[in-house]
Every structure is written in structure tokens, then in C-alpha cells.
Amino acid sequence: MKKIMLFLFIVSFAASGFPASQTCPDSKLQAKYIFYFIGDGMASTQVYAAEAMVENGRIEDSSGSRMKKLAMSNLDTAGSHRNYATNRLITDSAAAGTAMSCGEKTSVGTISMGPQRERRLPLITNALKEKGLKIGIVSTVSIDHATPACFYANQPSRNSYWHIANQLSDSGYDYFAGGGMKGARVEDGKRVFMPGKKKAAPENDPVEKARRAGYKIACSKEELQEVSPGRKVYAFEPDTLDSSMAMPYEIDRPADSMSLADYTREGIRLLDNPEGFFMMVEGGKIDWACHANDAFTALRDVIALDEAISEAVEFMNEHPEETLIVVTGDHETGGMTMGWAGTGYKTACTMLNSQTASYQMFNKSFLDEHKSKRLEEVGGEWDTSIDMNGSVKDALKDVFGLEYAKLSDYDKQRLEDAYDATMGESGLHRQEARLRFGGYKPITVAATHMFNQKAGLTWTTFSHTAIPVPIYASGAGAEKFGEYMDNTDLPLKIAEAAGIEDFPASRKKLAANSDAR
Template sequence: MTRRKPSSVMRLLLVVGLLLSPMLSGCATTGAMDTSAGKAKNVILFIGDGMGPSHFGAAWFYSTRVLGKNLRMVEVMNAGHTAYLVNDTADAIVAESAAAAGQIATGRRMTKGSVSMAADGKTPVQTIMEIGRHKGLATGLVTSSEITDATPAVFASHVSHRSDEASVAEQELRMRVEVLMGGGKQFFLPEISAGKRKDGRNLLDEAEASGYAVVSDAEELTAATGPKILGLFNMGNMAYEIDRGATSEPSLAEMTAKTLSVLSRNSKGFFAMIEGGRIDHAAHQNDAAGTIRDILAFDEAIGVAVDFARRNPDTLVVVTADHETAGMALFGDSREQLETALTAIQRAKASFEVISKAFGKSPTAEKIKEKVEEYLGIQINEGEARTVANDTIRKLDPANRSNPYLHTLAFVLRPYLCVGWIGQMHTASPLFAFGMGPGSERIKGLLHNTQLFDVIKAAME
């Protein structure tokens, strides 16, 4: 592939363009009549972990220009209401997932790392899912990361720090959440069974004894009938969408469809939180193709919910993010350059996670060149490969769980993919929130993410 020169266009102006283009172009997309008045019997909350406006813009451009179709998220925008969202926490301007998602779940400002706990670290704060449970609603939590990870955890558990995932697993089952799906099987199993529980308990056996259908792959999920399902499809996080074809894991859309099928049997309605959890992880690694593919998988799940809501107009669908990760931005001097780059993204066969494993320890420049061409279809030069090779000696950054040399790889790939990153950490970027259905009329203007709790609570009353 011919190497292209980096763009000289200022990133700031391009990001502004990204923010506006999807919304303006969406005006040409047919939207349904807004049916926001009345009470919501069902609530489906989608959280794209780490998905900022520029991530959305990149996925929208990719979907419309390469795949030839609009995002289902745009349907929600056109059929309902949209707001900008800020998410600063009790102790930080730049939020991490436990505090940020916890603010959506509780309506209170949270502190870093705490899971739906007051500032003293000892007092539980009631969550919107617990309120729904008290109203007799069925409940569900679905994610492509670990079901015990911060975002799902804040809706159904209370622990002083998000790292206590073994306690989160126990509490999610104790709350009797009807549908739990994602990765994280290790926190349900004792150490003797290759798990991470130090108390010797096997929560899978306990869940089965209490009426859960426990499933571990897509085929078993299809066959499961409920009324309660515990789907744990990986010991750790589920596979990135770009890598999922080599596994037996279900897609986020398939998990969403099963969740809605099970929960909708409750005559009083339901509350479900569905997370695109691996968007954040791919962005931390500065993996453009991995990020976009996981956003598209998230969007397919939203499409399942939109179709359900059109059949059941007493359903509130809300789509948002907990925070933005890594400052992803498309850039380019011309339509031709950008479309060539988007096509290059389409050729990617694997995530940076898979590619980094293929590099192995202390890879040579030649091996890096070989693997980049094999997995990404891009021919980098010797100097670029050497730049990456020289950086592989750096250790894993515990702050963002990403290999620093992957940021170097992403920098080397900039002229080929026309995607830039400011780093590998979270940012304070404002976010989108949009919704359709009863109560969505309250989603407007500039909101703090604690106010999404109020929006959902009011719709349920």
C-alpha cells in the first residue's frame, strides 16, 4: 500500500466537524414520530464505555462511507432527543468508569473507584436498578467486558473499590438480577477451579441451584429459555468484536435480544443496562479498527432495542457513555484521503491485543513489519518498524492497562489510517446522551450525568 503523508489540518477543527456532521446528516434520515409522553414500562440503558463524540463520528463515517449504511444510534437521535453530557465526579474532573457510571446509576457524585458507595466508603447509595426492583420490574445487566467490571457493578452492588470483583459477583446474584451476561467467569469460581475466589465458593453451582440457566457459549444461549440466565462467556473480558469470529461467544446484539425476550415476560416491565465495554479497552490501546468494530457491535445491539421499542412504545431507550477514552480523532485533507484510510481500517483482521501477542517478547523490526502487514494489510517501512521495536521494552502501564508501545504503533499508523490519539488515558471530553420513548423529552441541553438518573427515575414513576 502506498504510504500517505500526515495531514496538516488542525485536529481541533476536524473534531468539531466530527461532532456536527453525524447530527446534520442525520436530518436526512427518516425518524419515527416522537412518543415521549407518558410513563415508561420498560427502560433500556446503553452505555458505550469510553465512547466520546469523536469515536461516534469515526464509526459513523466508517459505517456510511465503507459499509453503506447509517448507524442505528442515529435513529434514536432522530426519533427522540439529544443532549450534551458532562461527567466530573466528586474528586476529579476526568472520570473513571466506577465513578462515572455510578453517577448515572445513583444520581449522586461519586469518588474514584467506589461502587455505588457514599464518600465515606461504607454507606451504600441506592441505584436506579434497585429502585426498579422495588417496583417489581425485572432486571438485566449485559456487557462485552466482565460482568463484575465497574459499569455493570455499580447498578447491582456496593463495594468500597471496583477491584473487589468477587464481592460484586456475589451481590449481583444476591440481588436476583434475572439476566447477567458477559465475561468474568473467574470471579464466580474458586481458585481450585482456576477461578479467583478465595472463599472456596462456586457461584455457578449456587446460581444453578437458585434457578439460573448457566450458559457459556452462543449455542447454549440460543437454547436457554430462562426465566433467569447467567451467561459467562469468558474467564476474563469477552473477545473484541474484530476477534470474535474465532470464538464461540455471542455478539452483544445476540445477548441483547435474549435479554429483552426474557425480561419482557414480566407484566410490570423491566430495567436493563447494556454496555459496550470493550470500546474503552480498544481505545486505551489506540486500536482504531478494534474501537470502530466494537462501536458497530454496540450499535447493532442498540438496533435490537430500537426494533423492540417500536413494537413496544412504552419503552424508554437511552444511549450514552460513561467517559471518553484517549482522544480519538479522524483527520484528513480530502475526502479521497479519508475514504482510502477508512478502507484500510476495513482490512484489519485482528485487534492490537492479538497483534501484540503475535509480536512476542522483544520483537525485531522485521517481525513487526511482517505482523503489521499480516494482520492490518499495511506495509510500514523499516524505520517505522524500528521505532515500534525500540519501544516494546516499556512495561505495561497499570493506570490504563495498555502496552505503551501500542501507542507508538498507532502513531506510526497515523498516515495510513488517518486516526490520531492524544494518549492512552481518559479525558474530560463532553459526551452525547440521546433517547427515545416516554421520558426522553427531559434529555436536552447540557446535562450532568447524574441527571440521567433523574430522567430515568421520572420516566418510571
């Protein structure tokens, strides 16, 4: 009788509606080819808004009209993660990148070290390299920036760019691509070397160090395509990089220059081998555009990341039982939301496609020179009674589709006030100006805000937020990512999918010590 009751209990428990992830066994397939895509500053809103923005974004099928999905949101498994740092609920890219690379929490600004910056943390990339996989690191921002740095360096501060860049060569990894090197070498408070800006002795140059360590420095698409598999490579296009040594925003990228998808495709070609590979690919400037509250620029970079993901999906289709694709963000930036009080329930995300340049390009190609000329015209002193002239109005129409004559009096005044603030005399309290413009060019922020709002999008901050971030996954071990988790779980699950059982040993040691106490 007891056996019968036990059997009935087990049957009823199994049928009780627990999530499939709790009852279905994990895949026994082992991931040999691993793609780890990170959209810096990207959360669910950025993904969904990108889907809504795509031209001809609505299609008909048997179930009626529905929005197209991006490649990332078409992956088989979806979950989410929380991403707080040890010393702050709202994280930064260094603390988040450390958690996503090392499986441990740390303090903001710290690169792959413990929260007190005294203990180096083990990297998932090193564990995979020891297993025999080749390693690739790709980013649209400088290769020594916080997120990529967390996958090959250990430094107390994310601002130690020169020291981070030098660890690129020390890593011995196989493929680095995308951005240049940002940091200067500083001695006694003085810069003795600035990558790309100051000629200095070779020992000061991390790029030259990489060359001496056997890396092929490929500075064009043609040079990269000529590299044979098996050769270590650092690839970037110096002539296209901005002042932060980052790739151009996708909206501004010259047609003949390398895209994130191009670097991903070349990475696959160079890294592919019988032992497998791991490639981390970051869409780093999604974050920067969200900081500036420029929706179209951010969403176009989301789509550029998605095009890189499509390259991985194509590879997975050829190696379906051995490939794992994981896509996520490190945190959300800007507090971007779909829905604005001024448009109510209406949205018009496709209108964003009429924007022709990023906020950065608008400033560089028009606003900076315009401001200099206008101030010269008025003798260097700005008077708030001076209105915007025709050239500003034409530029706002050309870039953001804002026709001044058709704007409401309220919107015209918003632009005029922002223009005065840009020219140096706004009459606004310093705190109010900071809340309105976030330290960016006031007229540019006012224009992007107005343009975004007409599309039904708006922002809450110029900083990061603490909201959870989505995870998408397909392939060998993808079912491990279909739950709500901590960002520190991501590299552990990648390690498990790859058949590495003891990563990170330091985390297990810390847990054991904690249990002992």
C-alpha cells in the first residue's frame, strides 16, 4: 500500500505544472564552438524597439500581423539576469563584465579582480583555452575598454588602459578585433605615450608589443582577409576609429569599412579548428548612444550586433550539435521605454529610420563649427534674444527630420532654450541643465528627445539603470540559460556546457569558507 501511495505521489508531482526547465534533463551535448554576444547597455526595450523600428517591420502569417523578430530573439531559449555590483545596485560595465567573465561579483570600476582589488579572478576564457579552445575577443569600442578587458585582463581600475592593453599580448589569445587601444602610458602624472597620437619608443606601444609577440596587426579588411587560420591576429582600421579609438556608430560607418558582422565572420574563419573556439563579441556603442539618449543610433547598433549574431547562427546550422550561442547585455542604459505621455498609446518607431546621422556625427560635422562661427559673429558673447538661424534649422531637418516651421510653439521654445544653452547662455540653473541635457550638447539632446518622443520613445536617465537584462540562447547547453539568474551564473553555465566542471574554483572556495563560518 505504501508503495502504491508513493507511486501516485510521484505521478501527481510530475504532472503538477513545474516549469519544463526544472523537469527536463539538460542536454548531453557538449559545446565545442561557443559564441558569447554582449550588447553593452542593451535590455529588453532596446531589443523590442529595434524590432519595431526595422523598415517593413510588420509581416503577415497564418496567425495574422506580427512583428519580425531579430536573430537574437529567434533563438530557442530565453531567460534573464540581474546585474548589481558588490557596492552599488546600478552596476557599470567593469563590474558587470567581471561577473560575466569570472563568475564573481566585484565593485564598480574593477576589471576581473575581487571587490577590494587585491585578488585576481580566474577568467572563463583561460579555462576554455586550457581545454584547447582558441579564443577571440571582438568589440566596437576600444579593445582595452571595460567589457573586452574583463575577458583577458586583471586590473584594479578600468581606467588603466595602457596596462590593460599590454595584457592583450600576455593573454596569448588568438583573435582580437574591432576597436583600437585607448589608453596613454602615464608616468609621474605625465603622458609619455598615447596610442595613435604620439610617437614614442616601441616599448611604450601595446600594439608594437603585440606585433613582437607574434600577432599580425591587420589594419584593413584586405589585410585581415589575407591572414591564414592559425596566425594570431589583432585587427582594426585606424582611419575609421573615433577619438576614443572605437569603431564608428553603424549609422555613420563608411560603406567600405569593416562591420561587427565582418569581424565576426573573419573570426569564425580564423578560429575554426577541430578543438573548437570561444568568441566574445560586444556591441559596445549601444551603451554610448543610450547614454546620449539617441534612440536610432543605439537601435541601429543593436541591429549591427544582431547581424553578427546571424553569422554565428549560420555557423551553428553547419555544426548544430556542437555550437552554443549566448546573447545578453551587461546592464541597461538610459532607462529607455516605449510609450510617451505626449503620444499616449500611439507609437511610430519606423519613423526613426529617417534619421541620417548619430548625435556624435551631428556635433562633429555641423554643430562644433557652427558654434565657433556664430560666437565669432556676435563678438564672443551670446545673448538669449538671438534666435537659431537657418543653418541650424536646416541641419535639424536633414539629420532628425524636425521641420522647425511645423513644430508647436512649445517645441520651438524647447529648441531655442537648448540652443541658447549650447551657445553658452541658457539662464537655466546648473542642476536643471544637468537633468535636461546630461552633460551632452543641449541642442543635440533636445533634438534627439523631441525626435524620439514623436516616435513614442523616451528616457529616464543619462546613466545606467538596474533593471534585469534578457538572455537568449541556442545550441548545445542552451537550456541552462532559460531561467532568471544572476549575471555571475553566465560563465559557470558556459563552462558546464563546455564540459568544464571546476570553474571557477575560487568561487567554490569562497562558498566553502562562507559555509564554514
